Amino acid sequence: MPQKPSIPKGTRDFSPTEVAKRNYIIQTIKKHFEVFGFQPIETPSFENSETLMGKYGDEGDRLIFKILNSGDFISKVDDVTYSSKNSNSLIPKISEKALRYDLTVPFARYVVMHQNEIDFPFKRYQIQPVWRADRPQKGRFREFYQCDADVVGAKSLLQEVEFVRLYDAVFTDLGLKGTTIKLNNRKVLSGIAEAIGAKHLLIDFTVALDKLDKIGEEGVKKEMLAKGISENAIAKASPLFEMSGNSLEQLEQLKSLLVESEIGMEGIAELKEIIDGVEALGLESAKLQLDVTLARGLNYYTGAIYEVSAPEGVKMGSIGGGGRYDDLTGIFGLKDISGVGISFGLDRIYLVLEELGLFPESLSKSVEVLCVNFGKRESTAALKLVNQLRGKGIKSEVFPTSTKMQKQMKYANNRNIPFVVLIGEQELADGTFVVKNMASGEQQTFELAKPEVFIHTL
């Protein structure tokens, strides 16, 4: 009995049309990464386990895919560990490698390993798949691409300005007008926690605040209470929920809350510099908006934080995010290397472009010209023509077998091929070929000796 094939849950096959659409997004992102001066690197799909483990918290450790050692792996497990029959104790004995969980930790590892070859500031981009043993659900996969651009080794806020412009450039080019780039600064969040007397509960405070969009003001306050933040502190924080006006006006309102907090005022000054920098040049289609409730779950951000939301009316989580982290490479022994970066959410951008019908029509056209196969002599003439078309970069092919014409035309139809070329016995004798426009049904005759006349009509 042959197997009925399937693929692991949370993974996907991509059809030609899907690959074309994904590549369209990736190529657009890549183009702007490069035009902004970022350089590509690639790292291995799997890393030594110690490079990854402990970098993403306990939950992250659990979600990392581990690779079984090759050979007679079990004979290397000592009897004491083996007799415990405990998965966590066994893992380090039978698995030394693990699949990449994100691109940031491998990048930090790369920077440390190659520090002597790198010219800092190092602007790198990386577009590669990552793997997580997460529970699969709509829009969440076990294998997915990350598209990251980061700068390491430069503390200037010029990078923060550049990243806002980069988001704007990519989304404008994709035709996705009206995105909102939300901006905040971890220092402002620290300042607020300090100002309201909840400094020791900073993480709980920011995690709760981050949920404002989802659970509303009351929900956030309730969660803060539950986490041990006092009613008094929460009351002090209430201006956060009542901010109004444009970004610069909101910054002014924040100032009154943070005037006593050194770190808070530093955050405000940074935000102002970024906002001013962006305004000096203007944006094409995106909107930059201060959002003091923006926290992002990750704990390694230390300065600016970004998150991009799709145009209004499209229900979708953030389609991009990032921020500054002051100590990217410290975990691998290289101190004081500041980094700042952003990420594009490929799968979500795909869904948004699909929903708004923004993928170019041309992506569904894989072949421009199909030559019908009428037999050996005819198909040799067809191959010669096709050879000339290909030389001009025109995607074209000869149907491989001289099967029924109807079947060949159906194939052209199904594959959405716009032009079908007919070279039958008569045409061969006349030195001509007939081109059928599949959309209009029109037919036109050209000379085999002058294919350029046809090429010019394309």
Place this chain on the structure above:
Amino acid sequence: MPQKPSIPKGTRDFSPTEVAKRNYIIQTIKKHFEVFGFQPIETPSFENSETLMGKYGDEGDRLIFKILNSGDFISKVDDVTYSSKNSNSLIPKISEKALRYDLTVPFARYVVMHQNEIDFPFKRYQIQPVWRADRPQKGRFREFYQCDADVVGAKSLLQEVEFVRLYDAVFTDLGLKGTTIKLNNRKVLSGIAEAIGAKHLLIDFTVALDKLDKIGEEGVKKEMLAKGISENAIAKASPLFEMSGNSLEQLEQLKSLLVESEIGMEGIAELKEIIDGVEALGLESAKLQLDVTLARGLNYYTGAIYEVSAPEGVKMGSIGGGGRYDDLTGIFGLKDISGVGISFGLDRIYLVLEELGLFPESLSKSVEVLCVNFGKRESTAALKLVNQLRGKGIKSEVFPTSTKMQKQMKYANNRNIPFVVLIGEQELADGTFVVKNMASGEQQTFELAKPEVFIHTL
């Protein structure tokens, strides 16, 4: 103590220059795949183990990287299996997924799973990494890319002709002139084994013959003897070692040996059709050559076999190979789907281009223009200029910090950036910018209001 980071043996980090060179090869291959009418698909990095296991022989099974099940995997192992402490018995209990070993088996799985969406003949290409737990050595890695193009669902030999042309087109475009595309047919090999009375030892016979290049005629004969092929049979096969003339002449010599073998004569007829087909159109820079000793290790080929060798004088194994297999999808329950395909050896092609100095100079240039950063006001003007350059697709950036000029110039030098733009206090006051050509040392002044004048010089 921070860890000293490393990567798993047999894997590689790719620097920006290496990525650029690899992408140059990949993009060239891709361009021709598409112009020949092939469509891209992508499959998951890991497959269910039963999809892969047993498809590559025992050695292949051992070399497949297995992924440990998530969660408390060991509690699901029954006590009897566990107490055996045997790696092979444990694997299926603790690992359900495995990393892709090649692109052919996942492709067969794809065709069967998506047979109702596919328009046959299906011309697909796939360029993705594969993983093998092989002993790493020079030029052999545990993670490497395969670049495959296959057609399934068409038996006509027009495909075989097309693949020769495709090899020629790609290698010509890469500037790699003088490659040899060696061609043989498994039916000819079967015919020879039959004609010399060693039909039952076909695999041993072809495996030995395949080593002619490496171990010479005597070595091959010795190995055949050792495998139980009689001296008499080997003597009958000796015309194989003495073939001369061009491909069509060699075919004639083969005929006398194979005249009694139906399958052998079929192979000769196929080879003749392919060679005639290729000659009708001619090749640009490659040479097609019949090689009756070509066998290729894999047992699933049933018709034409290809192997491409680098231009003479370059010491390198084959840089491409492929062939026809009559029953690609049978293992997954879809019978009688014939396939034919070729593969490009990315890593070896890279080494050959490097050795011959064939990578375009432009690949080492990641950024075209760097603006020196002289401070906040100046850098805002520089950003405006850079913005206009980027709009024209020119890769450009502003140095992120207003550090010492010398340091910024050194960065431009190290990164091989050809033009450095200077906008200092004076230039800002004059509304100008100075461009320094890093190769010639020449400086030229332009107006900030007319960046297009500079752009036209690029």
